[in-house]
Amino acid sequence: MSEASAASVAVARPPSSALIMAAAAGACQVLAFAPFGYHWVAPLTLGFLLLLWSNASVRHAAWIGYSFGLGHFVAGTYWLYISLNILGGLWPPLAVLLMLALVAALAAYIAATGALVVWLAPHDGVWRWLVVFPGAWLVCEWLRGWLITGFPWLSLGYSQVSTPLGGLAPLLGVYGVSMAALLLAGLTVIIVRRAWPARLAAFAAVAAALLALQPLERARWTEPVTAPLNVTLVQGAIPQERKWRADQLQPTLDLYRRLSLEVDGQDLIVWPEAAIPAFPFEVSEFITELRAELRRRDTQLFTGILTYDSEQGQYLNTLWALGTESGEYHKRHLVMFGEYFPLPEFAKRWLRIMNLPSEDIASGAADQPLLTAKGVPVATTICYEIAFAAEQLPFITRAQLLVNVSNDAWFGDSIAPHQHLQISQMRAREAGRYLLRATNTGITAVIDPTGRVLERLPQFEAGVIRMPVLPHTGPTPYARLGNWPVLTLAFAALLSSGWRRWLQVRPPR
Secondary structure: OOHHHHHHHHHHOOOHHHHHHHHHHHHHHHHHOOOOOOOOHHHHHHHHHHHHOOOOOHHHHHHHHHHHHHHHHHHHOOHHHHHHHHOOOOOHHHHHHHHHHHHHHHHHHHHHHHHHHHHHOOOOOHHHHHHHHHHHHHHHHHHHHHHHHOOOOOOHHHHHOOOHHHHHHHHHHHHHHHHHHHHHHHHHHHHHHOOHHHHHHHHHHHHHHHHHHHHHHHOOOOEEOOOOEEEEEEEOOOOHHHHOOHHHHHHHHHHHHHHHOOOOOOOEEEOOOOOEOOOHHHHHHHHHHHHHHHHHHOOEEEEEEEEEEOOOOEEEEEEEEEEOOOEEEEOOOOOEOOOEOOOOHHHHHHHHHOOOOOOOEEOOOOOOOOEEEOOEEEEEEEHHHHHOHHHHHHHHOOOOEEEEEEOHHHHOOOOHHHHHHHHHHHHHHHHOOOEEEEEOOOOOEEEOOOOOEEEEOOOOOOEEEEEEEOOEEOOOHHHHHOOHHHHHHHHHHHHHHHHHHHHHHOOOO
16 A cells, blocks of 8 residues: 555554544443443443543544444344344344344434534534534434334433433433433543533533422323223243144133233233234134123223235234224334335345245334223333334323333343333323333233333233233323424534634635
């Protein structure tokens, strides 16, 4: 390589040590999320990222941000390999390739954050740390949550749901909690980089913020409206490799029925996603007998099942209401390459030859009627779609209870089910309502309106949670306004920074 070429490479990429440190910091940030719960790690790792961006060019900042993103998403979503290979049966090199392709795409958002931060604020300082950085991160995190179907997993705010910062959830949602964590990161850098007067001011700001958040911990934005519902959540713990075997169908049905009907006086029973591993017509006798028994007991059942719309020729991932009240909810936000395959027909034929999933599931209508239990309106989500908070806002204000069903067996014994539960905690806190979570292998749990897990079942063990819950009514501020307040602040930060930079660089008249 010539000296000129070597120089151009040096300009294009920052020193290897910076890239390695950035990747390590990104991996460490996963410790702030469940199941580890070291919430304080997030402001520290983000503060360290800001330090790595000191004196960096726009291009260098993008590379450093990209390395941070690679470390973060490899460590935080490694379970994708389990879903694709160990349980999905995908050829190992192809499973690794698909996982790394997603990681590479997700890391690009943090690369874009770095480039924006350094371009809009070329010099270190309070403006970069407390205005540009939170604005750029939030905009990129929001884009990651919806662009090309979106992947909002590991949004920063989830790591703080059980901290005082989580008190912002009913006001500003998960992105508002992210904003608070980003401001803490900026204040951390001030403490490290500035002289004592600025450090004392930063310490005072942190203390004042924590004190100001205390009343939010006690605030109640919604109120109970009726007598408690006696609910039962059933966890069958059927291993994924056995779930769809024909010889396991009857034992699975018998297990769920036995666990559900051991006790009378239950108002609502919830089974997991696809708890019935068959189409309705294949288990019609079981359904008829079960419905009759539920009506005799005046009990409602929500169960996951795959259905087929013969008129449209489409498969649907459905939550089916049986018993005293009938209804269906069809999953709206599907998983790309899990539930639908945006591929040409020849590629789908290849998947079939490889004995891999290839048939598309259709998404449900955007505005579906709520399911009900004893007259209580219930907002339901299936699996991964609970991560899309904004899509649930039209339902939250009409519902008095939240239900999420999932089959986290696809994640194996990894950190993913714990992350999924943490996302559910944020949804309960944003809505100010109880959230019931029924999963096949865990983590089945009851979450109260403040995001606390009241009861949970051990993973990979069949079991039941039975407890009374109170339906709640009234919209939280977040349910009314959604993400607009936070996004307005974030875009205002970027626009004002752009204007400020233009004033600094424009030629004198």
